[in-house]
Amino acid sequence: MATKRIPVVCHGHSRPIVEVNYSQNTPEGYFLASASKDGKPMLRHGENGDWYGTFEGHKGAVWACVLDTPALKCATGSADFSARLWDACGGTQLHEFKHNHIVRCVNFSFHGSNKLVTGGMEKVLRIFDLDKPDAEPQKLPAASVGIRSANFIQNDNLIICSYVDKPAIGVYDVRSLQQVQTIDTAAPVTSIEVSFDQQHVTTAEGAIVRFFEAASLQQLKEHRLPALAESASYCASKRKFVAGGEDMWVHLYDYDTGQEIECNKGHHGPVHTIRWAPTYDAYASGSEDGTIRIWYPDLGEAAAAP
Numbered sequence: 001m002a003t004k005r006i007p008v009v010c011h012g013h014s015r016p017i018v019e020v021n022y023s024q025n026t027p028e029g030y031f032l033a034s035a036s037k038d039g040k041p042m043l044r045h046g047e048n049g050d051w052y053g054t055f056e057g058h059k060g061a062v063w064a065c066v067l068d069t070p071a072l073k074c075a076t077g078s079a080d081f082s083a084r085l086w087d088a089c090g091g092t093q094l095h096e097f098k099h100n101h102i103v104r105c106v107n108f109s110f111h112g113s114n115k116l117v118t119g120g121m122e123k124v125l126r127i128f129d130l131d132k133p134d135a136e137p138q139k140l141p142a143a144s145v146g147i148r149s150a151n152f153i154q155n156d157n158l159i160i161c162s163y164v165d166k167p168a169i170g171v172y173d174v175r176s177l178q179q180v181q182t183i184d185t186a187a188p189v190t191s192i193e194v195s196f197d198q199q200h201v202t203t204a205e206g207a208i209v210r211f212f213e214a215a216s217l218q219q220l221k222e223h224r225l226p227a228l229a230e231s232a233s234y235c236a237s238k239r240k241f242v243a244g245g246e247d248m249w250v251h252l253y254d255y256d257t258g259q260e261i262e263c264n265k266g267h268h269g270p271v272h273t274i275r276w277a278p279t280y281d282a283y284a285s286g287s288e289d290g291t292i293r294i295w296y297p298d299l300g301e302a303a304a305a306p
Contacts (some may be wrong), residue, residue, distance in 0.1 A: 244271025
């Protein structure tokens with residue numbers, strides 16, 4: 001008989017969680033970073049959710065929080081018009097990158113180029129060289145509206161981004177600083193995930209979740225879900241994906257059929273963000289209710305009771 005999933009509940013934030021991101025698996029394990037409107041980005045143990053520390057310094061809501069590949073540095077983006085780079089081990093601020101408007105997204109490069117991309121309500125993508133943090137960044141005027149998310153793909157040669165309240169996905173070439181592709185969408189894209197191995201891109205737009213091959217940006221599949229999904233995350237090895245949104249529930253789906261496998265309840269507000277752990281045996285969700293929940297599904301079972 002299937003049993004109800006009991007998640008690990010992580011308290012500590014006082015306002016809505018807007019982003020969670022796991023690190024890669026490292027010799028010391030893996031870690032979970034969270035961004036919240038309380039302005040206090042946090043770092044936790046990835047498996048059990050134990051609190052490691054809070055990055056102190058932002059003066060406004062934090063919209064983005066991400067760890068680099070070895071999980072030694074953390075980057076954050078905030079409504080205080082700054083992105084910041086932190087020592088993930090000690091919690092000290094390494095650098096502040098000042099902007100002229102709210103920073104909605106930050107992401108590290110993957111392949112040793114040691115770059116950081118930022119975007120937000122200034123409508124510009126900035127690419128900072130972390131080896132020369134005081135140098136002027138490269139700039140790409142990306143849109144007539146704000147930028148919601150931005151990720152490096154294809155050996156850090158391209159940046160894929162979505163926009164605030166505007167449908168479409170933009171693709172920009174870091175070498176030429178030009179837009180090279182537009183992928184049409186039916187609604188604004190609220191989540192873009194690049195898989196840990198950089199092979200897949202997963203997006204959420206309204207009730208539609210799409211899956212792309214990262215190397216070609218060819219769409220592999222899409223599923224229309226029963227409820228709006230603000231965020232989605234894909235586990236290619238088990239051919240499962242998770243999604244969460246306005247219905248306050250966390251859903252596990254079969255990638256091939258789109259059939260729901262589990263519906264996990266517990267959050268008391270919309271789910272804004274969801275991500276698989278790098279071990280793909282758990283996923284974390286963050287909600288309007290100010291909590292993070294880490295779920296451990298039994299991927300061998302047919303379903304768990306809602």
